[in-house]
Amino acid sequence: MKKPAILYSLCLLLLWNTSSFAIIRLPPVISSNMVLQQNSQATIWGWSDASERFTISCSWKTTIDSVTALNSGKWKAKISTPSAGGPYTITIKGRSNSITLENILIGEVWLCSGQSNMEMSNTQQIRDELPVCKNDNIRFFTVAKATSEFPQEFAEGKWVSCNEETLRRFSAAGYFFGKKLHQELNNIPIGLIQSAWSGTPVELWEPDSVIQSDPVMKEAATNIKDVTYRPNKPGLIYNAMIYPISNYTIAGTIWYQGEGNTARAQAYEKMFTGMIGAWRKQFNNEFPFYYVQIAPYTYENSFEAALLMEQQTRSLSYPKTGMVVITDLVDNIKSQHPLNKLDVGLRLANIALSETYKKGIPIAAYKNPMYKRMEISKGKISLFFDNAPGGFKIKGEGKPTEFLIAGTDQDFLPADVKLEKDRIVVSNKQIPNPVAVRFSFSNTGMSNLFNKEGLPVTPFRTDDWQIVPVKL
Numbered sequence: 001m002k003k004p005a006i007l008y009s010l011c012l013l014l015l016w017n018t019s020s021f022a023i024i025r026l027p028p029v030i031s032s033n034m035v036l037q038q039n040s041q042a043t044i045w046g047w048s049d050a051s052e053r054f055t056i057s058c059s060w061k062t063t064i065d066s067v068t069a070l071n072s073g074k075w076k077a078k079i080s081t082p083s084a085g086g087p088y089t090i091t092i093k094g095r096s097n098s099i100t101l102e103n104i105l106i107g108e109v110w111l112c113s114g115q116s117n118m119e120m121s122n123t124q125q126i127r128d129e130l131p132v133c134k135n136d137n138i139r140f141f142t143v144a145k146a147t148s149e150f151p152q153e154f155a156e157g158k159w160v161s162c163n164e165e166t167l168r169r170f171s172a173a174g175y176f177f178g179k180k181l182h183q184e185l186n187n188i189p190i191g192l193i194q195s196a197w198s199g200t201p202v203e204l205w206e207p208d209s210v211i212q213s214d215p216v217m218k219e220a221a222t223n224i225k226d227v228t229y230r231p232n233k234p235g236l237i238y239n240a241m242i243y244p245i246s247n248y249t250i251a252g253t254i255w256y257q258g259e260g261n262t263a264r265a266q267a268y269e270k271m272f273t274g275m276i277g278a279w280r281k282q283f284n285n286e287f288p289f290y291y292v293q294i295a296p297y298t299y300e301n302s303f304e305a306a307l308l309m310e311q312q313t314r315s316l317s318y319p320k321t322g323m324v325v326i327t328d329l330v331d332n333i334k335s336q337h338p339l340n341k342l343d344v345g346l347r348l349a350n351i352a353l354s355e356t357y358k359k360g361i362p363i364a365a366y367k368n369p370m371y372k373r374m375e376i377s378k379g380k381i382s383l384f385f386d387n388a389p390g391g392f393k394i395k396g397e398g399k400p401t402e403f404l405i406a407g408t409d410q411d412f413l414p415a416d417v418k419l420e421k422d423r424i425v426v427s428n429k430q431i432p433n434p435v436a437v438r439f440s441f442s443n444t445g446m447s448n449l450f451n452k453e454g455l456p457v458t459p460f461r462t463d464d465w466q467i468v469p470v471k472l
Contacts, residue, residue, distance in 0.1 A: 024048045024094045029245050032102045033159040035139050035191025037109045037249040041078040044090070045247050048073055054094035060085070060106070076247065081106050084188035105137065107189030108181060109250045110352075112174035113205070113242075114257035116198035117292070117337060117344075122168045125342045126175070130164045137187060138162040138178055140170045143195040146240035147231045155244035159191075170194060173292070176345025177254055177352075184353055193248070195241045199230050201260035202268065205242065206275035208235035217274065220267035238278075246282040252356060253279070254348050255291040258312060259336050262294070262304040268311035273318040290322040290351045291315075293458075295330050295338050296444045301469035305443040309459050313370075322351040325368040328395075328456045333444045347455075364389055365453045371460040374437065380427040381405065381434050381462075390452035391421045400424070402440040402447035407431045410465055412438060436463035 026046040036042045044056060048069045056065040060082050069075040079090075086105035091098060112118055144156035160166045167175060171194045178190040197204075203211055203221045211217045211234040226232045261268050276289050293312045299305055316323055324347035329340045338344075350366035353359040369388040374381050394400055400419065404412040405428050415426035415437065426437055440447045440459035449457045 023097045024052075024054060024092055024099060026092075026099065026101075027154055027244065028157045029141060029155065029159075029193070029248055030101070031159055032104070033139060033161065034101070034141070035105045035107050035109055035159070035189050036079075036081050037251055038081055038084045038106045038188070040081050040249050042081050042249040043076060043247045044079050044092075045074070045076040046092075048075055048094060049096070052094055052096075054092060057091045057093070059089045084108070084185075086189060105139065105189035105191070107137070107191060108185065109191040109193065109248070110174075110178065110181075111245075111250050111253040112171050112177070112192055112194045112196065113253060114196050114255045114292075115200045115260055116196075117259070117295075117341075118171050118173055118254075118256035119194070119196035119198050120337055120341060121170055121172055123172045123339055123341055125340070126167060126172050129175075130167060133167050134161075134163045135179075135182070136161045137189045138175075138182055139189070139191050140166055141191070141193045142170065143193065143241045143245060145197055147236040148240040149236065151239045151243040153244055155241060171196065172341035173256055173344045173348070174254065176342050177348045178345075180346055180349035181352060181357075184349070184359065185357060193245065193250070195245070197230060197237060197241070199227070199260055200237060200257070201264075202257060202271045202275055203234040204231060204237040205257075206235065206238050206271070206278050208233070210274040210278050211235075211271065214270055214274075216267050217271050220264040220271070223264055225263075242279065243282065246279075248283075250283065250285065250287055252288040252290065252352065254352075255289065256344070257291075258294040258308050259297070262299055262308045263301070265304065265307035265311055268308055269314045272311070272315050276318060276321070286320065288320045288322070288352070288356050289318075290324075290348050290355075292344055292348065293323055293325050295326050295336070296333050296442075296446050297330075297336050298334050299443045299472075301471055303441075303443065303467050303469045306441045306445070306459065306461075307467060307469070310441075310461070313458060313460070320355075322355055323368075323458075324348055324351065325456050325458050327440060327446050327459065328450070330446060333446075362453070363387055364451050364455070366455075368455045369451045369457040371439070371458065371462070374462055376434065379432050379434065380425050381437055383424045383426065383437060383462075384422065385424070385457070387455075388451040388457075392419050392424065392457070393450055393452055394419075395448050395450055398448065400447065400449045402442075402445045402449070404438045404441070405431055405434050406436045406438075406463075407433050408435055410436075410463075412436075436461070436465070438463070
C-alpha cells in the first residue's frame with residue numbers, strides 16, 4: 001500500500017475511534033423493553049466523551065435531568081420512577097448523538113441467580129405453560145455467561161417479553177416466581193434478570209477479597225474441583241456476571257445454589273452470607289435475599305447434603321433472608337435436578353409477597369416449621385418448633401418418619417414419635433437417657449411430616465457432634 005493510502009486509512013481509523021468514544025453509549029441492560037424498579041431512584045449509566053454534558057428526558061415526568069460525565073467518560077444518573085405502569089420512553093441527548101429507549105415498563109425487578117437448578121428451563125411444567133404464557137408485562141433479561149479476573153462494566157444480554165420462544169430459554173423457577181408476583185400484585189410489570197451458571201460453587205459468585213478475608217473460606221476455596229464446564233477460581237463469575245449489572249436498581253434476589261459446595265459444607269455459611277453482604281454493598285441496596293435449600297440426593301459421601309442444608313438453615317440469621325425447603329418436591333433422589341420448579345417458584349414468591357410486599361400471608365403458610373428448642377424428661381425428648389401454630393400432620397399413611405434419637409454414646413436409633421399440638425415427643429425404649437435428636441439429617445431424608453398448612457419440616461439436629469463424611 002502506498003504512503004498516502006496508509007495515512008488516509010490511519011486518519012479514518014483515528015476519526016472513527018474519536019467519534020465512537022464521544023458517542024453516548026449504554027450497557028445492554030439499559031435498553032428498550034427494560035423494566036425499571038417502581039417508586040425508586042433507578043440508576044441509568046453508561047459512557048460518553050470526557051466531561052460531556054447531556055440531558056435525560058423521561059416520558060412519565062415533565063422535568064429533565066442533566067448529567068455530566070466524569071473525566072473518564074463514565075456517567076451515572078438517578079432517575080425517579082413512579083408507581084407501576086407504562087410503556088414509557090427515555091431520551092438521552094448529547095452533543096454527538098441522541099438515544100431513545102422505547103417500550104419501557106415500571107414495576108418490580110428481581111435478580112434470579114445460582115447454579116443449574118436456577119438456570120433449568122424448558123421443563124414439562126414450562127412446556128405446559130407455553131400456550132398461555134404470552135405476557136408483555138413479564139420481561140426477561142439473561143446475562144450471558146462470561147468470566148473475568150477483574151470486575152467488568154459490560155455484560156451481554158437483551159430484554160425480551162415473555163412468550164413461547166423466550167420462556168423456553170429462561171429459568172423455570174424464576175418464571176413461576178415472577179408470574180405469581182405479577183398475579184398477586186395486581187398485574188404490575190415484572191422484570192426478571194437471570195444470572196446463573198450450572199455446576200458453580202458459591203465462591204465464584206462473590207469477590208475474591210471476601211474469600212481471602214477468612215482462613216476457613218480461603219482453605220475451602222483451594223479445594224474447588226477443576227472441571228471443564230465452568231471456571232474454578234473465586235470471583236471469576238462475580239466479576240463478569242454480577243458486577244456489570246450492579247448499578248441496576250432491583251427489588252431483591254432469589255437464589256438456588258448449594259449443590260456445588262456440598263464437599264466443602266463447613267465453610268458455606270460464611271461464604272454464602274459473605275456473598276450476600278458483598279452484593280448488597282456493590283448494589284448499594286440492602287435488598288431481600290430469598291433462597292432455596294438444596295434437595296435430597298444420593299451424594300457419594302455420607303452427610304454431604306445434611307451438612308450443607310444445616311449451613312443454609314444457619315444462614316437465615318443473616319438480615320433480610322428467607323429460605324424454602326423442598327424435601328417434598330423430589331421426584332428422583334438420583335438426580336440433582338428436581339423437575340418441580342413450579343412449587344419452588346411459588347414458595348419463593350410467597351416469602352416475597354409476605355416479607356417484601358406485606359400481603360399478610362399467615363407465617364406458617366410461607367415459612368417452614370423450624371426446630372426451636374427441646375426438653376428432656378423421663379426418657380423422652382419434647383421438641384418445640386416455630387412456624388407451626390396449628391400443629392403438624394402426616395401426608396400419606398403411617399407414622400412420622402426420619403426421626404433418630406441418641407444417648408451420650410452418639411449411637412442414633414429410629415425414634416418412636418408422638419405428635420402433639422405444640423410439640424413433637426420422641427423416644428426409644430433402648431435409650432433410657434436420650435440427649436439428642438436428628439430429623440431428616442441425611443443426604444436423602446424426605447419425611448412425611450408437615451405443618452397444618454402443608455409445608456415440610458426443616459431438617460435439623462439438636463447435637464453439635466463432629467461429623468466427618470465418608471465415601472458411601
